Amino acid sequence: MPVDEALNRAIGAAGRITAAESVPLVEATGRILAAPVSASRPMPPFDASAMDGYALRSAALAGDGPWEIPVAGRVRAGDPPGPLPAGAALRILTGAPLPLGADAVVPQEQVGARGAGLRLRFRPRPGAHVRRAGSDLAEGVELLPAGRLIGPREVGALAAAGLRRVEVRRRLEVALLRTGSELTPPGAPLDPGRIWDSNGATLLSLLSLPWIRLQDRGTVPDDPAELRRALAAAAEGADLVVTTGGVSVGDEDHLPRAVTEAGGRILVNSVAMKPGKPLTFGQIGRASWIGLPGNPVAAFVGWTVVGARIAEAMAGLAGTGPRKAIVRSAAPAAHRPGRCEFRLARLVGYDAHGVQVAELLPGETSYRVALLARADGLALIPAEAGAVPEGTLLEFLPF
């Protein structure tokens, strides 16, 4: 199944989180906004000076300048707005409310001092150096939509709109388990024929996100009964179960069967991508299941390209996709039409137009965790493409 079709089918079948909870503003960082937020007041809330200078009424300047104007007082940021005395200017500081009756601010660099007054040579345009109330956002207008990932900029805008707490979606409950009788915890003595479980660490790291609550369900050997039990238990308390290994065609690849025997169903059982072809998607009870291939690069690419999109849709995250860039390939690359290929790539420089140039790393690398750690991103060779000539523009997913 093509990647997009697999994604659509999986996202269509997966559940959606609708429950929300209220959290203090800054703690909402990395969470997902549950409902749109609108400005309850104009932003900024009042007309204010954008400069240190003098507030005056431009229409009160008769004839041609220069004019000499008395300065009748001073307004600072934090002062309440007061009236502008007739025929006078007020000393004003940046952020101070524009006096009632004033319509312009003249920066102090543009006036000459004249005793207790000022000397002005040019007529300021009405509105000069004034930040109008609501000029950033009018009252009642949507500030942020539901589904927005809250980062420092969103937190700042919400604070400026006066919010102390934010309604965010509840976290997506994700249970992670790794399958394979060869797996040993990193650092433990390694018996012959066994390997350290790198997928566990990679995925625990990838899934350490504020909008996810991660349940580490450890490793399970390639035993059908144990896998069935482990899957059913994981699905009990999770929205999404993520597994690695056991989804290909070998004698000890028991997972799809274990899923159906645990009462689940399979919706996608092979995706036209390389690496990651055995990626499997299904449903166990009310939980969705993503079966990532065991090969570490395939598991990483499968999560990055497909798994993360499904999790984001379930969690209610809107408007994020992989951040795509365009790179130029540094050398020709072989490719047969059929599956799209995500090639590990290293950025090596820029061409004459400022486009980044990428060196595609060797293709048969599904087991090469060390190479993965030294790559800068994934270059995409489209499914329908044949061999890729040097200099081809390719989509690039930076890590």
Ligand SMILES: Nc1nc2c(c(=O)[nH]1)N[C@H]1C(S)=C(S)[C@@H](COP(=O)(O)OP(=O)(O)OC[C@H]3O[C@@H](n4cnc5c(N)ncnc54)[C@H](O)[C@@H]3O)O[C@H]1N2
């Ligand atoms: N005859 C065929 N054999 C294979 C095919 C195929 O189409 N026909 N597909 C290959 C591809 S592509 C992949 S990817 C793998 C995926 O197989 P599984 O998902 O069933 O994964 P396993 O067989 O369990 O493991 C594959 C490989 O990865 C190592 N592994 C597994 N888990 C971990 C872990 N947690 N940390 C580090 N490394 C792990 C495992 O030891 C194997 O070497 O199948 C191909 N075979």
Ligand code: MOO
């Ligand atoms: O699809 Mo398997 O995806 O790498 O080597």
